[in-house]
Amino acid sequence: MAINVKIKSIKLLQGLPRFAYLLAVLTALGMSASLYRLYAGLGDTTNMSTVFPWGLWISFDLTTVAFAGAAFTLAALVYIFHMHDLHAAVRPTVLFGLLGYGSVLVILFFDLGRWDRFWHFLVYPNLSSALFEVSWCIAIYTTILIYEFSPVLLEKTKYKKLLGFIEKITIPMVIAGITFSSMHQSSLGSLFVIMEPRLHPLWYSIIQPEFFLLSSLAAGISTIIIGSFVSIKLFGKTLEQKMIEKLGRLMPWILGLYLVIKVGELAFAGELDLLFTSGMLSVLFLAEMILGVIIPAVLFSIRKIRTSRVASLVAALFVAAGILLNRFDATWFAIKKLNGESYFPSWIEIALLxxxxxxxxxxxxxxxxxxPVFSETLNARSLSEANAGASQPAHTPAGD
Amino acid sequence: MTAHKYGFLIDASRCIDCRACLVACSAENNVSMKHTRIWIKDTGIVGEFPDLKHYTAPYHCMHCTDPACVSACTVGALQQNEDGIVTYDNDRCIGCRYCMYACPFEVPYFEWDKQFALITKCDFCISRLEEGQAEPACAATCPTDAIQFGSREEMLALARERIKNEPGRYVDHVFGEHENGGTSTFFISPVPFEQLGFPTTERTESSARFNREVTEIGTPIIASAVALGMTGIYLALKPKTGKHAAEKTEHTEEKTAQAQEE
Structure with missing residues (x-):
């Protein structure tokens, strides 16, 4: 019997991509780093300090939440804007969102001085705290993501009776998910409103919440496009180019609006000169704007680029790099140094991450x-056919 | 009209850097000398030989009128009493350190060296006051009366009076009168406060106000706009039943086909 079970489990693991074993090793190393952090406290294990009480982990959290915005962006497009041909991307994207938020919650846990009290935010509310709003919305939204992913887990079990009920409440749940996402994406921007003395004025803004919300949409779409490429390599599955083209069409609008508000806000505050007078920070800000916003906005407005798989990927990578830089700037690089003290993460911070x-x-x-996460997506083999299909004019006018 | 508010006046020209206030704070609050809630800001050695000077001032929580930390604290561990004292509940705190970034005066301190670490911050020795003692430990101990304790109005009046009586001795600035919307701790000094290493701010409104604008007004607006907007768009774009049904069957057909393949 025991041998039988063993053989069965070996068989189960057959066909698992080889990099999974590398991931398992890295996970184990990270777990030992995390245990050491719990044992030794934050001072001995991290380079965070009184001047930089937040470090790499918070930068990672904010970046990940932005990219995990893929899930609510796609849910809105598919279920609310009725772009049903994007449906194939829902399962892989919801899983990405769910695990993205999962990683953020785990990292936050290790970031707390009193991690044993992580649940306190549930019972001690402070309604004016942006971090309280973020905690609650992430907790609720993660629950909604579990709901959205549950059919995948239940489909082949005896609980599939539940599927009917799950499907019935889809729309209200999706709307709730989008609402709580918008709330915490923007509340992550609200975090910085109170940090005015510490954050460089190029990034400080009272409408930081709106910047974060808008950029999370761009981050979400770029994630779906990049993901459709990565999944060819890893799982042999992908999306039709027609869908990627459709997603790409939204980008110039989102990025353009972002650019206009961002520059407008600086002009309104009389801070346009900072674009060129803040040394390295000017360079970082302009890099965000030019590489992460202007270039991809132009690229995505060209039809030839949207219909090319590789060109779409490149354009999406520009957006992703811009988002990454933006979140790291706001949480790390653009935080005012005090007493000349700067921050660089320790190896334990990096290992845990x-x-x-x-x-x-x-x-x-x-x-x-x-x-069956990729049950509706294309096999990579049939990619060439899909490409041929996409180069023909689209039949259904969607969006514009 | 308003309740009685406590206040501090700290006079840098009287401080002799004896650090008795640190010892008193350590003993009173049962914290190590490394974690005292009061510490010394200083100018370093200034002036030209032989006329060298070294100014110091004890520094602790300003107890803002509209405290940013209270507005920021995730779990409401930081609260403001009616008498203006900003208290800290170490049974609630989760150690997220948001208050450290929120505070414009760089006051909250984190116990980096502890396994289970919390924030430390001056609370006016509230337990002493509740016991009926007249002053917090630092003020009671200070041998030169560089730290004085009383009502907020008294302390502010005293600060102004000293500057008025001895204009040569002080710069004409009561630190804490307007900073961050006003505080309960006032400083007067013979040198500009930047030189003492004080965080300077020109803002005379508390950042807590801007925070409340986005968290208590902005977020609910965004939330309701999104919820209503999404519902509206869903209903407006909802395809007519016939077409929708056709799509659905198509969808199921695909699924069955796939299932058969598998």
């Missing part, structure tokens, strides 16, 4: 292996 990221990627791989 790599471990958690590897852990969620491993879970993703396993889930994709054992559950």
């Amino acid at each position: 790599v471990g958690v990221a590897s852990g969620v990627l491993l879970v993703y791989t396993l889930a994709a292996h054992f559950f």
Whole structure:
């Protein structure tokens, strides 16, 4: 019997991509780093300080939440704007969102001085705290993501009776998910409103919440496009180019609006001169704007680029780099140094981060292996056909 | 009209850097000398030989009238009493350190060296006051009366009076009168406060106000706009039943086809 079970489990793991084992090793290393952090406290294990009470982990959290915005962006497009041909991307994207938020929650846990009291935000509310809003909305939204992903897990079990009920409440749940997402995406921007003395004026703004919300939409779409490419390599699955083209069409609008408000806000505050007088920070800000916003906005407005798989990927990578830089700027690079003290993460901070990221990627791989996550997506082999299809004019006018 | 508010006046020209206030704070609050809630700001050695000077001032929580930390605290561990004291509840705090970024005066301190770490911050020795003692430990101990304690109005009046009586001795600035919307701790000094290493701010409104504008007004607006907007768009774009049904069957057909393949 025991041998039988063993053989069965070996068989189950057959066909698992080889990088999964590398991820498992990195996860184990990260777990040891995290145990050491719990044992030794934050002072001995991190380079955070009184001057920089937040570090790499918070930068990672904000970046990940932005990219995990893919889930609510796609849910809005598919269920609310009725772009049903994007439906194939829903499962892989919801899983990405769920695991993205999972990694953020795990990292936050290790970031707390009193991690044993992480649940306090549930019972001690402070309604004017942006971090309280963020905590609650992330908790609720993660629950909604679990709901949205549950059919994948239940489909082949005896609980599939529940599927009917799950489907019935889809629309209200999706709307709730989008609402709580918008709230915490913007509340993450609200975090910085009170940090006026510490954040450089190029990034400080009372409408930071709106900037964060808008950029999370761009981050979400770029994530779906990049993901459709990565999943060819890893799982042999992808999306039709027609869908990627459709997503790309939204980008110039979102990025353009972002650019206009961002520059407008600086002009309104009389801070346009800072664009060129803040040394390295000017360079970072302009890099965000030019590489992450202007270039991809132009690229995505060209039809030839949207219909090309590789060109779309490149344009999406520009957006992603811009988002990454923006979140790291706001939480790290553009934070005013005091007494000349600067911050660079310790190796334990990096190891823990790599471990958690590897852990969620491993879970993703396993889930994709054992559950019908990619059931509606294309096989990469039929890609050439799909490309041929996309180069013909689109039949359904959607969006514009 | 308003309740009695406590206040501090700290006079840098009287401080002799004896650090008795640190010892008193350590003993009173049962914290190590590394974690005292009061510490010394200083100018370093200034002036030209032989006329060298070294100014110091004890520094602790300003107890803002509209405290940013109270507005920021995730779990409401920081609260403001009616008498203006900003208190800290170490049974609630989760150690997220948001208050450290929120505070414009760089006051909250985190116990980096502890396994289970919390914030430390001056609370006016509230337990002493509740016991009926007249003053917080630092003020009671200070041998030169560089730290004085009383009502907020008294302290502010005293600060102004000293500057008026001895204009040569002080710069004409009561630190804490307007900073961050006003505080309960006032400083007067013979040198500009930048030189003492004080965080300077020109803002005379508390950042807590801007915070409340986005969290208590902005977020609910965004939330309701999104919820209503999404519902509206869903209903407006909802395809006519016939077409929708056709799509659905198509969808199921695909699924069955796939299932058969598998």
